[in-house]
Amino acid sequence: MSTESRTSTGLDDLAGRLEAFVRERDWEQFHSPKNLSMALAGEAGELIEHFQWLTEERSRELSDAEREAVQAEIADVQIYLLLLARGLGIDVVQAANEKLTVNEQKYPVDKARGSARKYTDL
Structure with a gap:
């Protein structure tokens, strides 16, 4: 499972x-x-x-x-x-998964790694 x-x-x-x-x-x-x-x-x-x-x-x-x-x-x-x-x-699990997908796009690893800045400031 x-x-x-x-x-x-x-x-x-x-x-x-x-x-x-x-x-x-x-x-x-x-x-x-x-x-x-x-x-x-x-x-x-x-x-x-x-x-x-x-x-x-x-x-x-x-x-x-x-x-x-x-x-x-x-x-x-x-x-x-x-x-x-x-x-x-x-569905909280579905909603969280969908939001995580959005956040992955807003905060790409190459720009966001180690940074606490908002996505608009990356």
């Missing part, structure tokens, strides 16, 4: 479990794209807080407790992103 197939199956399984969780609690009524995108932004902000005042080096050297807290925030981001995508009929 290819990595993409395993990832798609894993996301599909997660989405099914997540949708059942939401349905059992009658939360679909609150899950408009507007509300989900706002919740996603809030969770991304909570993720950012863990790194806000760390140096570059320190951000790479999290303690076990810090890593667990970051992991929980990443999970929250993933949950809201998946709910939003599913609600809009977007």
